[in-house]
Amino acid sequence: MNALETLLWPLTIPYGAATRLRAQAYAKRILHQRRLDGTVISVGNLTVGGTGKTPMVLWIAERLIGEGKKTGILTRGYRGEASANGSTSDEVRLLRARLGDRVLFGIGENRWVRGRELSEGGVEWFILDDGFQHLQLARDVEVVLIDATNPFGGGHLLPAGRLREPRSALRRADIVVITRADHAPALEVIIRHHTAAPIFYARTELGSISSAHAGDPPDATARERKLFAFCAIGNPKAFLEDLRAWGFDIVGHAFFQDHHRFSPGDIEMIEGRAKAAGATTLICSEKDLHNLARCTPSMDLFVCRISLQIARDQDFWTTLKRIAGASRRERTGVDR
Numbered sequence: 001m002n003a004l005e006t007l008l009w010p011l012t013i014p015y016g017a018a019t020r021l022r023a024q025a026y027a028k029r030i031l032h033q034r035r036l037d038g039t040v041i042s043v044g045n046l047t048v049g050g051t052g053k054t055p056m057v058l059w060i061a062e063r064l065i066g067e068g069k070k071t072g073i074l075t076r077g078y079r080g081e082a083s084a085n086g087s088t089s090d091e092v093r094l095l096r097a098r099l100g101d102r103v104l105f106g107i108g109e110n111r112w113v114r115g116r117e118l119s120e121g122g123v124e125w126f127i128l129d130d131g132f133q134h135l136q137l138a139r140d141v142e143v144v145l146i147d148a149t150n151p152f153g154g155g156h157l158l159p160a161g162r163l164r165e166p167r168s169a170l171r172r173a174d175i176v177v178i179t180r181a182d183h184a185p186a187l188e189v190i191i192r193h194h195t196a197a198p199i200f201y202a203r204t205e206l207g208s209i210s211s212a213h214a215g216d217p218p219d220a221t222a223r224e225r226k227l228f229a230f231c232a233i234g235n236p237k238a239f240l241e242d243l244r245a246w247g248f249d250i251v252g253h254a255f256f257q258d259h260h261r262f263s264p265g266d267i268e269m270i271e272g273r274a275k276a277a278g279a280t281t282l283i284c285s286e287k288d289l290h291n292l293a294r295c296t297p298s299m300d301l302f303v304c305r306i307s308l309q310i311a312r313d314q315d316f317w318t319t320l321k322r323i324a325g326a327s328r329r330e331r332t333g334v335d336r
Contacts, residue, residue: 008160016157019165023172026135033138035331036115038124039324040074042139044132046169047153047162049234049258051145052179052204054091054287055308057129058098060143063317064125065102072123073099074115074137076130077107090259091129093290111137132172133164140327141320144173145202146191148181149238170194174323175316177202180238182311198319201311204238206246212289212301222248222302225281228274229253231288232260239285243304252277261291271299 025031041060045051057073064071077089092107104123106114111134115126128137132144146152153162167190170176176191176199178184188199210218219225229250231239236255243250254270256262274282281300289303310316 005154005156005160009156012157012160015159016166019157019169023135023165023169031135033136034112035138036112036126037119038115038126039141039328040115040126040128040137040139041141041143041320041324042128042131042134043143043145044128044130044134045145045147046132046165046167047147047150048158048164049162050150050238051147051234052177052202052308053130053145054094055204055306056143056145056177056202057095057127059308059310060127060320061095061099061103064127065099069125070104070122071102071125071127072104072106072115072118072121073127073129074106074111074118074131076109076111076134090287090290094287097286097290132169140324142172142174143177143320144170144175144197145177145179146187147235147238148178148184148187149241150235151178151187151190168194170197173197175200175320177310177316179308180204200316200319203309203311204242204306205309206242207305207307210303210305212284212292212296212303219300219302222281222283225249226251226277226279227281227283227302228270228277228279229283230256230270231285232256232258232262232291233285233287234258242306243283248283250283251279259291261293262288262295264295267292267295267297271297274299 026033043053043056045053061071073095075092077092104118104121106118108114111128128139152167155161157163170191171194173195174197176197178187178199179202182201209222227248227250229240229243233239240253252273254273281302282297283302286303286305
């Protein structure tokens with residue numbers, strides 16, 4: 001632990017006690033979950049940000065859409081603001097850009113109320129984004145993501161570490177997905193101390209490169225340029241490692257807090273550091289593009305569109321639907 005974490009560690013005791021008591025209250029039905037008239041698939045994690053939740057939500061949504069299921073996404077819209085077109089949250093805007101009108105969105109703190117509204121529009125399958133700690137809403141499948149590069153956020157609860165809950169909370173998981181790895185036996189041993197849920201693996205993959213400047217086509221020479229990477233995402237180091245693994249020449253980088261909205265001053269700083277490092281072009285994630293607003297850099301800017309590649313994807317999907325079907329039969333006697 002560093003000096004700051006040592007100072008903050010005493011605060012993890014009341015935080016941990018509160019999270020355990022809350023989870024136990026729901027488990028013992030002292031606090032009651034509210035249930036939607038449909039199937040709810042929760043996607044979440046143990047730590048703060050950076051495990052690949054948004055790519056997983058996209059993956060599941062595409063599968064449901066492909067099977068002709070009326071799908072809705074329930075999300076808080078973290079750090080977003082209300083607008084005529086819904087939330088301005090970066091993650092919501094990314095999801096809308098990818099999925100368009102093929103899904104409906106329920107955006108707000110009260111996911112049950114938003115879900116009821118979507119039910120009136122015919123939605124029967126719900127994806128609960130960042131739902132592991134949102135215990136107020138009942139779910140049929142609990143998918144928990146763990147980043148192999150930093151699985152338990154330093155091993156300490158908030159605020160000293162990045163854990164939202166103790167590892168023991170994994171007992172609620174129906175499926176565990178280890179991201180950014182193909183095989184992690186040591187991590188599996190730790191997971192197995194807390195849950196017998198099936199374990200799958202997933203990696204991020206580069207979907208495409210595009211230009212942030214309107215009208216400019218993607219540049220086929222991206223891997224021949226000297227690039228300066230910047231991002232404001234949950235796991236920036238992993239993004240940097242991915243870029244290098246995909247063959248990009250990264251000569252410098254700048255990291256910002258997750259969901260950071262870039263100001264003109266930020267862009268000026270980024271460009272100054274990029275030029276000092278000898279970069280000719282900037283590169284960021286698709287999520288960052290939605291936080292640039294009207295601060296598009298004067299330098300060339302490439303945007304990475306990232307997807308999730310799930311190992312044994314058909315087995316994963318079959319397992320998820322089997323668990324969902326069993327949950328539906330248990331509570332309704334009907335399998336849809």
